Amino acid sequence: MDCTLRPAEAGDSPHIMRMIRELAEYEKIPHFMKLTEEVLHRDGFGETPWFRCVVAELPEKSKSEAGVPFAGYALFVNSYSSWTGRTLHLEDLYVSPKFRGHGLGRRLMKKVAQEGVRSGCSHIHLSVLKWNTPAISLYHSLGAENLTEEPGYQVMIFPEEALRNMAIEDPQ
């Protein structure tokens, strides 16, 4: 698996979008998927990027055989901890099924870590589905700790409707 890992470029959007859809299928939540290629492109490669992405590009000779240019990707954002300062939040780590078992997930994680160290970050945080044991094993093998066990963090979300209701000004 002689892939080249590099920062994503604007022209990569359609292929990243395809892999995001594959990941949503794997996570069994394709019905939650609202993102479009157009929005992904605007948010990732506009004047103020909202995320950062690394792609695993196949060697030229493998691209036509595989029918796709990339074997996987990692999507992450700059984040902040009020205990330790700059951090990265890993949103997605994905390797297409036929390219698994060659250490590509580990290589992508290492690349994200290098980006983090270069940016002066002190740690990387992420949320992972409890049944996704291959991902959890990978993260543990690279030194990750489960904060839901100890000290006991839970993940909460304000969905779009709650967000919009909250944003309404109270009557004076």
Added chain:
Amino acid sequence: MDCTLRPAEAGDSPHIMRMIRELAEYEKIPHFMKLTEEVLHRDGFGETPWFRCVVAELPEKSKSEAGVPFAGYALFVNSYSSWTGRTLHLEDLYVSPKFRGHGLGRRLMKKVAQEGVRSGCSHIHLSVLKWNTPAISLYHSLGAENLTEEPGYQVMIFPEEALRNMAIEDPQ
């Protein structure tokens, strides 16, 4: 509680740092605290801010009595979901003990929500300690859902040592 909610400014750093320390005491993790006022100031108010912050400023007449200018703050970052696009991540929501019980946490959340809607965000996510029931009740009352219950997300972190080890290049 006639506080004014406004975006934090560079001169607010010492007071935000004080409230961050108070929050770390409340969360029983003051030993994890490595952030300094200098770093907070650089990261929040430099050329490329790493976080956004809203402060609840006391009325002038209350400042000298209270000995502090702010009753609380919310610290948040731009983040991204590969399902829905732009989001906010809420890192901290804090109201000093003597100013609690006047709906200030709710007002701060509403202000963060307004910032989110203005930025084109689709939701707000956060992590909260399981025993912090006042915060969880507030979030639930404003429409938040617990993703650790369903679909079952857990929070993981690569601490600094793991991050630095990962970032080392494998021998070729």
